[in-house]
Amino acid sequence: MHKMTMLRESQIMKIHYITAVGALFVVAVHIMMRIAVMPYGMSLEYENVIANYQNIPYIVLLESILVLVSIHGFNGLRVILLELRQSKKWEDGVTVLTIAAMIALIAYGTRTIILANGLGVE
Amino acid sequence: MTEQLIEEIETMEKKREKEKHQGEKEYPKSSVTLKIYRANRRAGESPHYDRIEVPVQRWTTVLDALLYAKAYKDQSIGIRYSCRMASCGSCGMKINGIPRLACYTKVSELQGREITVEPLSNFPHIRDLVTDFSQFFAHHHNVEPYIQNDNADMPEKSKLTEFIQTPEDVDKYLQFSYCIKCGLCYSACPTVATDTQFPGPQALSQAYRYFIDSRDTAPKERLDLVDNRHGIWRCHFAGSCSAVCPKGVDPALGIQLLRGHLLGYSKNEKKVAELKERQKKDD
């Protein structure tokens, strides 16, 4: 059997469902912030976006979206790819690749949050 | 002498046949064209379709039509069948693109005057409409489809006992035990279409059938058996298995109920059936 698993498949899929519900909630708040607080076009203006990145609860929200959607999305991709081909090489490759891509995306998104947060300090 | 006798018998039979049909109501006869998938890889015969016209009546099934074609038009058609009454599960094939039992599908219920018959998808192809079920049976075997209960082993005949199950206990697994292993669900499943290690709807529903049986004492082991990378989680409830099942087994239901136990939606503890002391001892 494949030993390259730290978690049981049931644990991974429970995480999949939990991140789905979590992501649904935080993405809904994120979209509401784009359309409910001010008109959509205005909310995308540079100053308004930067102001968002100064708001600690909003930063927490953005980081949550980043983590939850990345985990859910890349696990979803892993599931699809695992179903396409079956061989130890392919499956290990898929596992490593999806985890690496997930970490890279979270890191890249976090970098934006940190940089944008720093822009408003002066 | 013999030839004369045969001739006499044939004349008598023809006469009798004529008399028999005179009293019968005439049903409108028509015909359909069977578009049959033909291929024999080992003999180097490439896939192609043969069109054979066969007469049909109101009650003609696709299997009847195929057997007519085999008997009177082309004896070389490869087809597997046995009971002709949806009990053995041998004549599964794709009829107009959907997996069905040929003996359980009447020509009259199909649209159009041409019926396409092809071997079941997802099963290795052997010849014409015949496929290899060994992978399918191996998946079935892997889920340990039998009651596991140490108490049930009674070496002494005099101590033979029976389990007590209420009708409610039986209802929990009965429909899943109606599976005839015809493979239609396996052929319809989108995961099986690409994942060779996925047990498939048939095997997973059988895992639930034994998991929920109150005579079985190995529920934890059964859950472990399907909780892996290519196990139960690769079912996405596309429902195609249940849509094609000819026996009402509803494999999708069994799979989701089993997954409910893995997800913690349902309690894993179950009341194991008790063994009842036999009243009369066998000699």
Place this chain on the structure above:
Amino acid sequence: MLQLRGNTSMEREVADRNNREGMMGWLNPRRYGWERVSYWLQRLTGVGLLAYFIAHIYETSQIAGGPALWEAFLELTQTTLGHIILIVVIGMCVFHSANGIRLIFAHGGKGLGKPGRPDYPYDAVSLNYRQKSGIWIALILALVAMLYGASVLFGGE
């Protein structure tokens, strides 16, 4: 014995794949009913949303480059094609979410009915109207959200 399954692992792999429907089977999701359509759409929207998410993370990272870069990038995305893509994304997001909620329950056997004693014509209880309505509601919600999205993106300032 039939020699369909080869001796080496490579030969066995080829034999195992013989006659598998493969991804081609996905091309006609209507063959098996609404649940199959839902499976197909859930997968398609999932992949679409992941692609959008990656693009969105890249898109928003432009903010770190200062106002000029941000405005230039906004101009790139605030086009008719950009709006249409965003409307499709809204639809995908709403369908994937609504149908996903249904699936989280259904995957655990909730709302599927109870096993019983099957009788002719052997209709499956799991393919019931509660489930089908869940799929239809998800589709309708997606459509409504897309219309609302279109009104915001194309209608107002």
